[in-house]
Amino acid sequence: MTLPVDEILRFLRSVHPYDSLAADTLDGIAQRFQVLNIDKGQPIYTFGEPMAGLYLLHDGEVEVRDGNGSPVSLLGPRNSFGERGLIRDNKAVTSTRAAADSVLLMLPRADFDTLMTTEPTFAKFFDRRRNDVRRGSDLATSRVQTFMAKTPVTCPLQTSVQQAARLMHDKHISSLCIVNDDRLAGIVTTRDLTGKVLAPGLPCTTPVEQVMAHDPLTLSPSAIGSDVLHAMMEHRIGHIPIVEAGKLVGIVTQTDLTRFQAVSSAELVSAIARADTAVEMARVTAEIPRLLVQLVAGGNRHEVVTRLITDIADTATRRLLKLAEATLGPPPVPYLWLACGSQGRQEQTGVSDQDNCLILDDAVTDQQMPYFAKLAKFVSDGLDTCGYFYCPGDMMATNPRWCQPVRVWRQYFQGWIAKPDPEAQMLASVMFDLRPIGGDKSLFDGLHTDTLQAANRNSIFVAHMVSNSLKHTPPLGLLRGFATIRSGEHRNTIDLKLNGVVPVVDLGRIYALQGKLTEVNTRARLRAAEAAGVLSASGGRDLIDAYDLIAETRLNHQLVRINAGDAPDNFMPPTTLSDFERSHLRDAFVVIKTMQSSVGQGRGMLS
Missing domain, CATH: 3.30.460.10 (Beta Polymerase, domain 2)
Structure with missing residues (x-):
């Protein structure tokens, strides 16, 4: 497949960070990309070999493996790869192959290096990838409970194969979990129905128990994506039930993996x-x-x-x-x-x-x-x-x-x-x-x-x-506890936004005013204030660490609510945290309270 330059240009305009480049720069870069057609199963580069350039997947799928050959990620269109090797020592730090017939765009190493030195947005994007702050897109590091289907379709042992087939057709799924007394007994897939029912000519009334896979391989919700990938590849299966304490709580299919990556x-x-x-x-x-x-x-x-x-x-x-x-x-x-x-x-x-x-x-x-x-x-x-x-x-x-x-x-x-x-x-x-x-x-x-x-x-x-910035105070109670909301819909919770994040946002704004700093992002303001001497080095480190802990606790709380099928909010019951987590969260609130006191007394700095 060949791609004309104008089509490459249109594609790049839809991909970050290329969409941030000036029009003339992007026009020039579009002409520098090489189009590569890679057949399914064909390697693109292997661990340790010199890197030819930066790869951008236009169409298809690419499997990424680490230096030990373990699956790391399955990439879809508009994903870039290979930059870690280019940034480090120009040697591949992973191995890649086409998981499907694929069309790649390859930006030669010299052009990549030029953009890294002349285009700040481009460099910032790939520097962040080098520092692994975008590692959340890697399937291998994510827990199964974040991407499994949480309501697997089930049927009893006595269900006929025709009823099972109709159920899968109606639900638009490729497998059924077979249960007996609420416990997983087996699994049947469309492949089973084709190979074990249609091919040998079994009657439609055959119980699904006769053709199902008995005692199938299962994983727990705490497993990670690499566990799923390894199990599917080793056992050549495409469906894995998720079981916790003997109870079926979900299922992961190859479609779930693709959807998660997408x-x-x-x-x-x-x-x-x-x-x-x-x-x-x-x-x-x-x-x-x-x-x-x-x-x-x-x-x-x-x-x-x-x-x-x-x-x-x-x-x-x-x-x-x-x-x-x-x-x-x-x-x-x-x-x-x-x-x-x-x-x-x-x-x-x-x-x-x-x-x-x-x-x-x-x-x-x-x-x-x-x-x-x-x-x-x-x-x-x-x-x-x-x-x-x-x-x-x-x-x-x-x-x-x-x-x-x-x-x-x-x-x-x-x-x-x-x-x-x-x-x-x-x-x-x-x-x-x-x-x-x-x-x-x-x-x-x-x-x-x-x-x-x-x-x-x-x-x-x-x-x-x-004075206005001190109106929002951390939720510190007596005897090393938290001051929770006492009544209403959010009783016995703490507001991680209004009493957690907002006090630091307010402090960051004050430091920006005092230092005439143009940054708007709170964390960037704290860093700039420390660099400008508005905030002491020790105070800056403590406040940033406190802010990071509270902000990430807030996001984790929202994750829990979303996984439970609820709308995300900012109201977290402290009882959901371990003693260790509560202790550290309270320490973070103490740091903020101390910084508020310093600013309120006109010192503005924490030594």
């Missing part, structure tokens, strides 16, 4: 970028909980998980802006759509509403304002359809207050800084987390810089912002 932020981003309606996008964003489970279960750090999830929201917003312009016509003046809140900080989890605003060019007239009101409604309605629900506080571009020209935004910030009353403190806290999403970014550059400078010079404003 859920990636890049795939979701690509699908959203091609969607023509908000309803189409909603079908894609509905996969976010499953993506979160995959990423967290694979051991990805919280800042990677939230960044990847936020990228999906950013893409949905930009796509909706394009669709709005296609519907309403070109904008009469330049505009910029910005996100604030968790999307602005690139910290979205499985629970997110929308916080956004519009900055318009000062040339806008009153007669042109209705266009932007319609654009804001189109995009906000679309985001709501996608599951990013309307902001309860109406902090959205649909509110005329937050859809204004640059000069009005300057007046807003000047007023909040000059007169920091409670509303001004609240609004400034939100607006200092603004991040451009789509439109003319130059509308924000000067405004952002000038506001940081003015805020830093006004010690009274900073003092009020410090």
Whole structure:
């Protein structure tokens, strides 16, 4: 199969990080890729051999094995591989072969090296892969309970083979678990029905017990993906029941493995970028909980998980802006759509509403304002359809207050800084987390810089912002316990967002004001504050460690809820943690309380 350059170019535009490259750079790179047609079973490269370049799977499947020959991953289209060898010492650190007839794009090593030195986004993406922060996409490291089918279809021993076949047909499945007194007795597959019933001509009334595989191989929910891969390859089977304490709790099939591998932020981003309606996008964003489970279960750090999830929201917003312009016509003046809140900080989890605003060019007239009101409604309605629900506080571009020209935004910030009353403190806290999403970014550059400078010079404003940041306190109780919510729907839980993550977000914002730091992401703010001397080295390390623990506890809690079939939330009962986990979580809250005390007393640093 040959691929013309224009087709390669279209493909690259749908794959990150190539989609972030400038148009002329991408045009040049598209011509550098070599097209390779690899037959099923054919090796691509082997462990220890020199690497020819970076591979990108256009079509097919590629199996990755480690240096010992153990399966590591099964890759689908739009997955890159081989970069770890290129980055380390130009020798392959894995072995790969085509698991199906495949079409690969290979970027020669010299061109890869050039992009790594000249394109920061490209280098950052593959540096993160080198550091294994994206290892959650590897099936081998994820527990079976995160990707197994949790409601396996069953039938009793006396079921006829015809009834079994009809059940599999109706349920669109390829296997049935056979149970006896609620215990797994066997398994029958479509292959069994073909080879053991149809081929020998057994009657349709034959009990399934006669053709099933008795006492099949099983695994526990705590097994990991490599256990499944090894078992399937060793025993040449495609279905493995999952049993816990003698009870059937799930089943894993080859389809489950493929589906699990197929859920990636890049795939979701690509699908959203091609969607023509908000309803189409909603079908894609509905996969976010499953993506979160995959990423967290694979051991990805919280800042990677939230960044990847936020990228999906950013893409949905930009796509909706394009669709709005296609519907309403070109904008009469330049505009910029910005996100604030968790999307602005690139910290979205499985629970997110929308916080956004519009900055318009000062040339806008009153007669042109209705266009932007319609654009804001189109995009906000679309985001709501996608599951990013309307902001309860109406902090959205649909509110005329937050859809204004640059000069009005300057007046807003000047007023909040000059007169920091409670509303001004609240609004400034939100607006200092603004991040451009789509439109003319130059509308924000000067405004952002000038506001940081003015805020830093006004010690009274900073003092009020410090006071406002101390309103959210860690849930520390007496006698080394937690102060849980005492009543209502979330009784006996702690709010890992409002009393866990938010206090650190507030501290990070204060450090950014004090140091005139342009970073918006909380963890990046803490790192920058430490580097700028706003935060001491020891205080920075302690606070970042505390933040990491709380943020990852929050994500793990959301994973548990999603796996249980519940909607993710931020309210965790401390009783679900072990004594060891509770002790460390409480220590993290103590660090935050100590840092709040330091900031509140005007020291700002923890030595």
